[in-house]
Amino acid sequence: MNHLDQSRRDTLKMLGFGSSAGLLGLFGGVSTAEAREQQGKPQYAVGAPPVKIKSVKAIATAPQGSNLIVVKVETTEPGLYGLGCATFTQRAAAVIVAINTYLNEFCVGKDVDNIEDMWQSTYVSSYWRNGPVLNNALSGLDQALWDIKGKRAKMPVYQLLGGKVRFAIPCYTHAGGNTPEAAADSVKKFMADGFKYIRIQQGGYGAVGATADKPDFKVANFGGETDNYMNERLYLKSVPKMFEVVRKECGDEIELLHDIHERVQPIDAINMIKRVEEYRPFFIEDPFSPENMKWFAQLRQATSVPIAMGELFNNINEFKEPMVNQWFDFIRIHVSQIGGISPAMKVARLGEWFNIRTAWHGPGDVSPVGHAAHAHIDLAVWNFGIQEAVQFSEKTQAVFSGCPTMNKGYMSVNEVPGLGVDIDEKEAAKYPITTKSNWQVRKMDGTIIRP
Numbered sequence: 001m002n003h004l005d006q007s008r009r010d011t012l013k014m015l016g017f018g019s020s021a022g023l024l025g026l027f028g029g030v031s032t033a034e035a036r037e038q039q040g041k042p043q044y045a046v047g048a049p050p051v052k053i054k055s056v057k058a059i060a061t062a063p064q065g066s067n068l069i070v071v072k073v074e075t076t077e078p079g080l081y082g083l084g085c086a087t088f089t090q091r092a093a094a095v096i097v098a099i100n101t102y103l104n105e106f107c108v109g110k111d112v113d114n115i116e117d118m119w120q121s122t123y124v125s126s127y128w129r130n131g132p133v134l135n136n137a138l139s140g141l142d143q144a145l146w147d148i149k150g151k152r153a154k155m156p157v158y159q160l161l162g163g164k165v166r167f168a169i170p171c172y173t174h175a176g177g178n179t180p181e182a183a184a185d186s187v188k189k190f191m192a193d194g195f196k197y198i199r200i201q202q203g204g205y206g207a208v209g210a211t212a213d214k215p216d217f218k219v220a221n222f223g224g225e226t227d228n229y230m231n232e233r234l235y236l237k238s239v240p241k242m243f244e245v246v247r248k249e250c251g252d253e254i255e256l257l258h259d260i261h262e263r264v265q266p267i268d269a270i271n272m273i274k275r276v277e278e279y280r281p282f283f284i285e286d287p288f289s290p291e292n293m294k295w296f297a298q299l300r301q302a303t304s305v306p307i308a309m310g311e312l313f314n315n316i317n318e319f320k321e322p323m324v325n326q327w328f329d330f331i332r333i334h335v336s337q338i339g340g341i342s343p344a345m346k347v348a349r350l351g352e353w354f355n356i357r358t359a360w361h362g363p364g365d366v367s368p369v370g371h372a373a374h375a376h377i378d379l380a381v382w383n384f385g386i387q388e389a390v391q392f393s394e395k396t397q398a399v400f401s402g403c404p405t406m407n408k409g410y411m412s413v414n415e416v417p418g419l420g421v422d423i424d425e426k427e428a429a430k431y432p433i434t435t436k437s438n439w440q441v442r443k444m445d446g447t448i449i450r451p
């Protein structure tokens with residue numbers, strides 16, 4: 001080795017390239033057999049030894065009635081694990097198989113660090129993809145890897161997403177009753193708790209409960225014993241009336257929301273939304289089922305009532321066209337349904353360009369881990385709109401420690417590293433899930449509605 005080679009070697013060392021003969025070869029230095037062998041091989045920086053995934057498993061529990069599924073990812077570092085929400089309440093047992101059988105085998109031995117790569121590779125690993133079962137399983141993994149990354153970085157996940165853009169998260173809660181007056185009373189109670197945004201439903205979805213009618217199909221013994229039903233004509237009349245009474249009784253300060261739950265004909269939904277315009281709803285949710293997206297063009301011409309949409313979408317690609325066309329104002333996504341925090345961040349950022357705000361789906365069929373995931377995103381994205389939230393029962397809090405908390409309508413997360421929620425597996429086992437969760441709805445004559 002001559003003098004020039006030595007000084008080149010020293011320079012490379014200084015630059016942190018070690019004394020690789022291969023690198024020297026690439027820089028035109030010594031041409032040894034070893035260097036030739038290494039030429040053409042990618043060079044990479046070697047950091048700390050990777051932490052690997054040891055196991056991926058599902059934990060199922062129903063402390064508040066709804067089936068909840070959480071993924072626990074254990075690692076090769078003793079005591080280090082992550083949790084993620086994988087709740088598809090209606091078909092929970094199928095998600096458990098996807099997690100314990102396929103996801104576990106796919107993930108064991110892989111690096112916990114590369115969340116995006118794990119998301120992309122898991123997403124296509126079954127070749128056929130995009131269904132709610134696999135997406136929920138994938139979400140459990142994705143959220144758990146964010147939880148692990150936060151724990152390793154010793155930071156709450158919102159810090160890893162860019163840090164706070166607000167101090168806490170304004171939430172809406174669910175109010176309602178079988179009459180407009182009962183709905184107004186329920187709103188007043190939540191206003192007294194400090195809520196500034198309240199969703200109102202009369203008799204639940206489709207005003208069922210607001211009528212004593214027994215549907216004709218049941219009298220005729222058509223369909224199943226437990227089939228849900230609604231009277232569309234009654235529903236379409238009841239909503240404007242409910243808004244009128246609640247506005248009159250609760251004043252103009254409170255923001256009111258309503259979920260149509262995709263239950264009526266698109267043209268009827270448009271006419272009903274026009275009728276509630278004068279009561280200034282904060283948003284009307286799911287006017288159409290995802291099969292009826294083209295009706296948005298007509299809806300947007302007919303009314304300027306803000307619209308929230310999307311809880312039945314499975315795939316982030318379904319949001320692209322409606323968002324670039326500004327067909328709705330709020331993104332309703334069941335975060336586990338589309339595959340976790342990573343894809344939810346992409347949709348949220350897309351919304352920033354089009355002034356479309358977030359409103360993650362947060363009812364009782366999301367685990368506290370999932371609610372925490374919403375909260376971390378909500379703290380970090382500029383185009384946050386509103387967060388749907390529930391009260392966690394004492395039983396739920398005994399299963400899940402560190403649940404997000406609510407104060408005067410604002411949700412907060414604790415400031416521990418990761419997502420901040422833990423699970424007591426023994427406590428979770430006290431509340432087994434069920435496989436009876438069927439949501440089909442019929443008209444009075446028995447016709448299936450596509451809710």
Ligand SMILES: O=C(O)[C@@H](O)[C@H](O)[C@H](O)CO
Nearest residue numbers: 259261311361363364365
């Ligand atoms: O927006 C809502 O909170 C509802 O559409 C619920 O998501 C649905 O009943 C399933 O939990």
Ligand SMILES: [Mg+2]
Nearest residue numbers: 259285286311
């Ligand atoms: Mg909804």
